[in-house]
Amino acid sequence: MSEPLHIVPAAAHDALVAAAFARRGYQPDEVAPMVRLCGETARHGIRTHNALKALHLDHLFGSAVGGCVPGAPVERLPSRFPAAQVWDAHCKLGPGVAYAAMHEAMRLADRFGVGTVAVDNAWHYLWGGAYVIETARGGFIGYTNCTATLAEVVPHGGTRPTLGTNPHSWAFPTQDLVGFPVLVDWATSAVAMGRVQQLEREGKPLPPGSAVDAAGRPTTDPAAAAALLPFGAHKGYGLGLLDELFAAYIGGSRPTLRGRYPPPPGEKASSCFFFQAIHPDALAAGRYAAGRSRAENVMAVLADILGPGNEGAILPGALEARHAARCAAAGGLLFSTAEIAAFNEIAAECGLPPWDIAALRVAAEQPGI
Numbered sequence: 352m353s354e355p356l357h358i359v360p361a362a363a364h365d366a367l368v369a370a371a372f373a374r375r376g377y378q379p380d381e382v383a384p385m386v387r388l389c390g391e392t393a394r395h396g397i398r399t400h401n402a403l404k405a406l407h408l409d410h411l412f413g414s415a416v417g418g419c420v421p422g423a424p425v426e427r428l429p430s431r432f433p434a435a436q437v438w439d440a441h442c443k444l445g446p447g448v449a450y451a452a453m454h455e456a457m458r459l460a461d462r463f464g465v466g467t468v469a470v471d472n473a474w475h476y477l478w479g480g481a482y483v484i485e486t487a488r489g490g491f492i493g494y495t496n497c498t499a500t501l502a503e504v505v506p507h508g509g510t511r512p513t514l515g516t517n518p519h520s521w522a523f524p525t526q527d528l529v530g531f532p533v534l535v536d537w538a539t540s541a542v543a544m545g546r547v548q549q550l551e552r553e554g555k556p557l558p559p560g561s562a563v564d565a566a567g568r569p570t571t572d573p574a575a576a577a578a579l580l581p582f583g584a585h586k587g588y589g590l591g592l593l594d595e596l597f598a599a600y601i602g603g604s605r606p607t608l609r610g611r612y613p614p615p616p617g618e619k620a621s622s623c624f625f626f627q628a629i630h631p632d633a634l635a636a637g638r639y640a641a642g643r644s645r646a647e648n649v650m651a652v653l654a655d656i657l658g659p660g661n662e663g664a665i666l667p668g669a670l671e672a673r674h675a676a677r678c679a680a681a682g683g684l685l686f687s688t689a690e691i692a693a694f695n696e697i698a699a700e701c702g703l704p705p706w707d708i709a710a711l712r713v714a715a716e717q718p719g720i
Contacts, residue, residue, distance in 0.1 A: 354553075356685035357711040359694075364684050365390060367694060368402045370701045375414045376421040377444055384447035393479040393684040396674030397543030400478040403693050408475050412500050416612045418620065419444055419474040425451070434463035437601070438470045445476035446470055449495070449624060453482040454465070456628035457489050464633030470624035471602035475500050479520030480536035480671070482626065487532035489521040492629040494521050498598040498622045500610040504540045504579045507588035510567050512578035513606055515622075516540040517594035522668070524631065528650050534668030539591035540579040547573045553689045598623035673717070681714045 365386045372382045389402035413419035423443035430437050436455060440448045452468040459466025476482070479495045486493025499515030506514055520536040541561035551555060551573035562576035563569055570576055581587030595606055603609075604619040614620040616673070639648040657664055678684055686694065688708065695705035 353716060354687055356687060356714045357691055357708060358681045358683040359686055359691075359706060359711060360683045361390060361394075363706065364393065364402070367698055367701070367703060368405075370703060371402075371406055371697050374410070374701055375409060377414070381421065381444040381447050384450050385444060386479055386577075387450070388446040388481055390483075390684070392478045393686070394675050394678050395484075395671040396685075397478050397480065397671070398549055398687075398690070399543045403689075403690060403697075404545045404698060405475075405477055408477075408500060412610045412612070413444075413474065418442065418500075418610065420610050430627070430670075433614045434459050435467045435470070436463055438468060440470050440624075442472055442474050445474045445624075445703050446481075448473060449476035449479075449482050449626070449657045450485070452624065453486055453493065453495070453628065456493075456626045457486055458472060460491050460628035460630045460633070461674045464630050466628050468626045468709060469597075469601045470622075470626075472619070472621045473497065473624045475622060476624060479518050479535075480522070480534055483520045483522035483536070484532050484534060486628050487524040487526065487534075490524050490631070492521070492523055492631060492634075494519075494627040494629075495625060496520070496594045497624045498594050498603055498606070498609065499538075499544075500622060501544075502606040503544055504581055504591055505563065506592075507581055507585045514539075514581070514588070514595060515577065515606060515609065516543055518543075519590060519592040519594070525649065525653075528646060529653065529666060531668050531672035533666050534671060536667075537582075539587045539594070541582045541583055541587070542579065542580065547576050552693065553687065566687075597625045601625065625641070647673050665718050677714065677717055681712075685714050 368386045368389050369382050372385055378621050389405055392401045399678050409419060414421055420442045423441040424437040425443055425448055427553055428437045428439055448470060452470055456466040456468045476497055483493035496519050499517055502514055503512050504514040504516055505512050516538040518538045522532040522534045525533045556571040557573055557576060559571055562579050564575045565577040581591055601623040603623040608614050608618055608620050609622060611620050635645060643651060691708050
């Protein structure tokens with residue numbers, strides 16, 4: 352039997368998240384997209400990057416230490432390429448910048464076939480999947496990567512953490528074909544640091560081979576995890592390195608300085624984002640086999656992959672879509688007992704009444720979620 356998940360009305364969740372970020376000095380145009388992003392993470396079951404993670408990051412690396420600047424302007428820098436923009440976020444709260452950048456990439460892709468927005472001096476955008484799902488809903492193929500706030504991952508063959516958990520997120524506009532956007536979204540570490548924090552909060556062990564302690568020894572104790580390992584050895588290392596190289600070209604500095612405030616004189620401690628939107632027409636040769644349309648061709652490919660013998664396989668994004676459907680059926684967002692307790696600590700900080708866990712309904716269990 353899985354742990355009980357309590358149903359919290361979305362309005363109650365949103366009001367508490369908005370109050371918490373407003374209390375920390377953020378402006379309404381920053382709070383609203385943060386609330387939206389946190390709602391999307393909860394709705395899709397991304398418990399490693401929900402509002403608790405967002406507030407934890409802000410406490411450690413954000414408004415309290417000058418890593419994130421409430422009310423900062425976003426500066427659009429000159430670019431000689433009409434389909435590519437470069438922004439300086441001046442360490443503004445990440446989700447609002449990310450949503451705006453992804454929409455701009457979509458606008459460019461609608462005109463030029465492809466659009467990119469690179470963002471320097473950024474602050475954590477949390478779940479990249481939300482932004483590419485947004486792109487897919489708009490009919491585009493979306494991609495984003497970012498450098499994580501801290502260097503917490505040991506490169507393959509090394510002993511010292513010098514890489515971020517550095518996620519990659521892609522989404523394809525397949526919702527009219529399979530019911531949801533195909534979503535490929537993961538950190539390049541064996542687990543996300545948010546997962547470590549979640550498991551520690553819930554008293555559960557880490558998967559073997561995901562972390563090391565301060566002495567470099569493998570550990571499954573979340574509280575003892577001092578650094579993470581890349582997934583797939585050299586493969587995860589290489590994919591994490593991609594984010595660092597994107598950032599290096601954009602304007603990011605040394606990974607081991609990120610999140611360390613204040614940075615040395617003349618240095619930077621901020622992250623970088625990269626967003627890309629592609630119009631499907633920009634990829635289409637149009638010469639699909641057996642006279643199929645593009646939609647029919649996409650379905651033929653997916654059906655072939657999930658054909659006989661692979662009935663137990665699912666498409667990436669299916670679990671997130673199922674969780675969203677479960678939330679919709681429950682009429683609210685789903686949180687564990689430990690998460691409710693953590694939210695109530697935030698409510699106390701904001702001078703708001705706690706969520707009465709005894710009054711919250713428990714969501715019905717659903718197989719496969």
